[in-house]
Amino acid sequence: MGNWEANVRRVVPYTPGEQPKQKNIIKLNTNENPYPPAAGVREALNGITDDNMRKYPDPTADILVSKIAEKYNVSKEEVFVGVGSDDVLAMSFLTFFNSDKPILFPDITYSFYDVWADLFRIPYTTRPLDDEFNIVPADYICDNGGIIFPNPNAPTGVEMGQDSIEEIVSKNRDVVVIVDEAYVDFGAKSALPLTKKYDNLLVVQTFSKSRSMAGARIGFAIGDKKLIRFLNDVKFSFNSYTMNAPSLYAGVAALDDEAYFKKTVDMIVNTRERSKTRLSELGFSFADSMSNFIFAKHESANAKDIFAALKENGIFVRYFDKPRIDNYLRITIGTDDEMDKLFEFLEGYLK
């Protein structure tokens, strides 16, 4: 036995939400969309040819990049695509966060940020959310190595106003600021217009939530041409061909059906608002979510117990055993029918 383990990069990996294999469960634990992808996605998969599979995909992912550029009214040179927004964010950490100064992100946020920082040996400092789970912009006006936060924030669902975002971006011109908009389509305002004004702002979005395409692994970033060029240099130093043929064609098809996108997003928003009412009636409180989930705690029942009871009854939600949020449940918005079953169970359980 040799000593090769001495040179292994030791990390504590991110733990993704459970993907249970049993049937007939209600899955409200990983913020997936309860509705199928646009019908064109099915057609796109059927249209994949032997040649598409046999040959390397276009390394520039041009058909998908062009479609995103068209949809968001930017040039192709302002668009980067990756294997889900996690891939886009990992590449962004690797590309932009190379200072000796710590990067900043909220104490309660997407739990992958500190994992990427640890993986790439990037120093970081967290800034506490206030008691209503708001990000405090003033906390980010200081010497730092870069800034990242989701908007709406995860797992709280709370939206930060555009003025606050612009304040953070404009007062941090010496570092890259990443706004992770995985959930922005469910009613929050995107920072995309600010990318025209600030070359240090990168906005990241995903097809996994609002476009019902978590299984396709498509994420993208929009920002100044120079930012995107640096990002592509690193991507092409890591893996030339990240986007496979099915994801390229399926992604284009999803973007082509704007009407379906709007319809299903509206349905989820309506179900979310109805769910807020029902959860309040059941004794839950929560910050006002602008995402496809609600982060709630109960006035008397313990979150971990509710989580376990739900799971035992085939209803999966997400529970984070972490400081400040260990009495909360993150409940993904499913169909009306799924939510009714959740409320029915909770009504009995909490009685």
Added chain:
Amino acid sequence: MGNWEANVRRVVPYTPGEQPKQKNIIKLNTNENPYPPAAGVREALNGITDDNMRKYPDPTADILVSKIAEKYNVSKEEVFVGVGSDDVLAMSFLTFFNSDKPILFPDITYSFYDVWADLFRIPYTTRPLDDEFNIVPADYICDNGGIIFPNPNAPTGVEMGQDSIEEIVSKNRDVVVIVDEAYVDFGAKSALPLTKKYDNLLVVQTFSKSRSMAGARIGFAIGDKKLIRFLNDVKFSFNSYTMNAPSLYAGVAALDDEAYFKKTVDMIVNTRERSKTRLSELGFSFADSMSNFIFAKHESANAKDIFAALKENGIFVRYFDKPRIDNYLRITIGTDDEMDKLFEFLEGYLK
């Protein structure tokens, strides 16, 4: 304008082979397989459900990992999968090559190795191939931070014997040795059996060449359970869900059709051997390739000129403008018909 560029990771990215968009070309430049994937791949894509696309894929990629384990007679815990072997190799560099001592690889080899080393700031030293393009095992018996080489080597196609591989692996138990077997299925012997004996050996393979699946982006590594666990820890610290639903199902289908795999590999090997004869007759010389390409130089004509003339006539091969190999062409083995057209052109051109 701020100073954010100061903290950007600057790299010189790998340049992938051209993916020309015009029709009716003969594409012998990126070592793709000229035959379609197994028929089951088509069926697998047709079988992808809305639910497969809507939900996150299994982060452990269990169906694909299990099938690879079964096929190669190892346990699931000895298998790692990624978005093409480039993704597997990038993750491996990041995971295993963290010494202050330089890693070692041949001076003439896959041109991504130095790109990954630069990306991750890994020191490296190259070891020259001998004049017949053989790797010299003795050059790798020394203090180092890790070792990687392809077998057969790229772009030479030359196979290293198992004894030499075992010598390198056994005399370097303090570092991880990676054997990159992208081309092994075309007649070379795999080092896979050695993984049972040496816990510091990682063998990497791909679906892109012998299984006609470059468009699906599937690569895998086999090695000791401990190696694979470390690799998965890093992967789960980078992107939990790298393998999308289509690649998981298409990958399984490709592995299920062993007869087709053997048949098409045999066809390519037969065409390769016939091509060696014709190329010799045309005045080319080359080391004996065990891959799906031939790396050849002509007795009088200049490689760069032949490359340009071929391209102008719609025949794409690969040319590397690098020391020691700048008078060589790397010619992927196509169908018999494609190769005949190449030879026909060369016959006229070289007259």
